[in-house]
Amino acid sequence: MSFMRVTEILHHQKNAITVGSRVSVEKDDYISTGMVSYIEGDILEIEMPQSKMYKPGDPVKLTVYSNNGFLILPSSVIAKDHGMMMVLNPPENQRLSTRRQFPRIEVSDSGRMRSLRWSNGGEDKLGTPTAIDVRNVSLGGIGFTLGVDPGTRAMMVADVELDINGGVPCKIEISRKQTTEDGSTYIGARFLEIEPDHLNALRGYILRTQIKHRAKQRLEDASAM
Incomplete structure (x- = not known):
């Protein structure tokens, strides 16, 4: 798993990333666009038909769009599934959020x-x-x-x-x-x-547990439909 050190953040707005935000994910010379579907702690989930083009560990650049502007920040892929991928929610974005600092x-x-x-x-x-x-x-x-x-x-x-x-x-x-x-x-x-x-070690454990919890939740939501 690749934890990417954030070296550059470009803020063209002061709003944190929220569920429903439109986001483009850039890797090398490939870029695709999706929608943020879940945010919790270190996890940022993006619904994206082209998720198969990425793999866990890939460093990526996120460009998040809103009515007030856009936010550019680096991240890395931590998990993916059919039509969905998870990337690290950078600390800089977490500080913009009103959510609990350390979600339990x-x-x-x-x-x-x-x-x-x-x-x-x-x-x-x-x-x-x-x-x-x-x-x-x-x-x-x-x-x-x-x-x-x-x-x-x-x-x-x-x-x-x-x-x-x-x-x-x-x-x-x-x-x-x-x-x-x-x-x-x-x-x-x-x-x-x-x-x-x-x-x-605790951070890695929490991240793995969050991914498992979210995968279980997605299965339950799909079964209820």
Whole structure:
């Protein structure tokens, strides 16, 4: 998978790309036009009859048109299907959007909480590691449940390891807590510390999961027609 570094963005308008935007996709000396059909996080989906002319990893240049002008930005192809392709939604476009900065995706993964403190240098309140069930994840934080609450509170700091890509250790700060219908404790938290390599692994995991979720949604939508 090719992640293309954005080196040049030409803004002839300040509107973010939206569903329904007309967009041309240029690769080498070939160009084709389609319509944006889905946007979420790093994914930009384009309905395009000529999608077979592209392949995952291809660097491309997008030109997005609207009533207010156009937006030119580089990207790369990450997936394709019959009449459809997905490209990376560049961060520059995401910053123009009013959507949540780091969209969370639903997952079903495991992990462990290894420590629980009121501050980074405080006394460990946990004692022994406890299992967590990861329910959602983003590049900004996670949501997980605990079968037995060890005394978590908002603003507490915890060391957690996610069972993703061989293990992703991170430090989190608890932002909210609630009791679920089955009596378990749900925790929402933001990342305080995560190594760059682990952040890249998490980004790849989120992207792959988004692609799978969208493919499933497209199948369900097609079956309902």
